[in-house]
Amino acid sequence: MLMLKITPNKLTGTVHVVSSKSLSHRYVIAASLAEGVSNINNVLDSDDLVATKAAVMALGAKVEGSKVTGSKVKRVHDLIDCHESGSTLRFFIPIAMLQNEEVTFTGRGKLPERPQNVYEDIFKDKYLFSHPESSYLPLTVSGPLKSGNYEMSGNVSSQFVTGLLYALPLVEGDSKIVLTSPLESKGYVDLTLDVIKQFGIHIESNDDGFFIPGNQKYLPHDATVEGDYSGAAFFVVAGLLGSKILLKNLREDSLQGDKAILDFCIKMGGDIQFTKEGLLVNPSNTKGITIDLGQTPDLGPILMVLGALSEGDTLITNASRLRIKESDRLAAMVENLTKMGVKMDVYEDSVRIYGQKTLKGNVTLHTFGDHRIAMACAVASIKADGPITLDDEKVVSKSYPTFFEVFKSLGGILND
Structure with a gap:
């Protein structure tokens, strides 16, 4: 199992979003x-x-x-x-x-x-x-x-x-x-x-x-096959937390349920809009809201990261289905974000996250064999006060094999 160290850095640039x-x-x-x-x-x-x-x-x-x-x-x-x-x-x-x-x-x-x-x-x-x-x-x-x-x-x-x-x-x-x-x-x-x-x-x-x-x-x-909103969600949040990111290959009229990432982020104050070039995401000071994950459970991990770095508190509800994915995603993200200093109140199918400006670095985070946990933690590194280490980055091959190549192309600093 390879360890991957990620040194905090803002991400910026253009992403050709992976196929859905x-x-x-x-x-x-x-x-x-x-x-x-x-x-x-x-x-x-x-x-x-x-x-x-x-x-x-x-x-x-x-x-x-x-x-x-x-x-x-x-x-x-x-x-x-x-x-x-x-x-x-x-x-x-x-x-x-x-x-x-x-x-x-x-x-x-x-x-x-x-x-x-x-x-x-x-x-x-x-x-x-x-x-x-x-x-x-x-x-x-x-x-x-x-x-x-x-x-x-x-x-x-x-x-x-x-x-x-x-x-x-x-x-x-x-x-x-x-x-x-x-x-x-x-x-x-x-x-x-x-x-x-x-x-x-x-x-x-x-x-x-x-x-x-x-x-x-x-x-x-x-x-x-059109671009994937589930995969794009990680770079949407990276743009809000870091610097300007342009995402190409996304259909504005897509039927994908995870297109809801745009609605959630805009309600939190995110500066996001479709342009002739693609979906433009600008860095934003986001605010906590209540998010119902009943229709979009795969967005749970990355929205927990955004909630942790938004002003006020974010309540994520109807999250029970996160517990029966490739890992118990609710427990996995609670464990990792707690290591990064985030305060949370955890219930059976919901979690209240208290936002803060930065996260604690110099920690090793467990991916639990889950691609979405690995990608969410990588994005969280942008706001850490020191490097983070992922215990197994290879798990992204399940849905986004080139994720870390893209991450690096946007300015991500990676060391095996």
């Missing part, structure tokens, strides 16, 4: 289900997408560069290694169940512990859905998946909804997804619906869920 991880998954999967050739350009080159590309090939598709040749779902390999990608696992469970041969999912890191009980509740009685008592992986499933009413709570990961939205249009007969509570992370489901619509799939949204006509076909489609 969420959209890269969705376009590759939709293309794999379309019988024919689709060209998907600008797919993110990251560990999670390696897992998704291998998964589509295990189920009959071919991927050669940007060219995806889709097919009917058929088992080519009986083992799908999801690495640490929750999206890959949850999206592909229903897709793998479109055929009747057994497929076993494996994974590593925290993935075997991440809950799959939503699928277990709706599949266990009718299909093979087998895993050890102590862990959700390895998980063996088989179908064939049938149409019907699929009932689930809306306050669980939207990844379960997305998996069903991909698979159910391909079965015989119509289906419904019935949500028993309001849908959280709705923005991610909107992304799914938008992508599959581009591939010819029709799904109706209603007050309590979705109506999904059966016997549909995905049609080949060419697409280019």
Whole structure:
């Protein structure tokens, strides 16, 4: 494990924002289900997408560069290694169940512990859905998946909804997804619906869920993946805390839920605007507000950093889903920010952060094997009074492999 020392320095310059991880998954999967050739350009080159590309090939598709040749779902390999990608696992469970041969999912890191009980509740009685008592992986499933009413709570990961939205249009007969509570992370489901619509799939949204006509076909489609607001969020905050940063490759009309980073930062007093050149972020004196993370849990770590360096106090609510990500992100950020001298009141699903002008340096911070913790702590270094050390910077390869190259290009001072 390599240690990375970061010496505090303001960041400034231009960032060509990395491709959206969420959209890269969705376009590759939709293309794999379309019988024919689709060209998907600008797919993110990251560990999670390696897992998704291998998964589509295990189920009959071919991927050669940007060219995806889709097919009917058929088992080519009986083992799908999801690495640490929750999206890959949850999206592909229903897709793998479109055929009747057994497929076993494996994974590593925290993935075997991440809950799959939503699928277990709706599949266990009718299909093979087998895993050890102590862990959700390895998980063996088989179908064939049938149409019907699929009932689930809306306050669980939207990844379960997305998996069903991909698979159910391909079965015989119509289906419904019935949500028993309001849908959280709705923005991610909107992304799914938008992508599959581009591939010819029709799904109706209603007050309590979705109506999904059966016997549909995905049609080949060419697409280019837009820039990632989840990854851009770290450099948005870096610009507010440091010096002027211009972010390119972001769509102003994007459907990505994490575009909410702009709304949160502007409400805190951030000077941010779209220009002809891109999204311009200027250094700003931000003020604490109340932030509801119910729809955008991935923004939690970097917003905790911004809250720690904003005037007054910041209350972050609906943060319970941070506890079931690649790490317990709430606990991880509390531990690291406490080491940097931040005072906080921590509750089960919320945290009150008392802002200050600078952070304590000369500390080693634990990344907990989590890409978003590593990136958030790197940005926090801008306002530290001495160097910070990250215990494992390589974890950023999950979603933003070039993060530290970009960080350095903006003036970040890094020493292995």
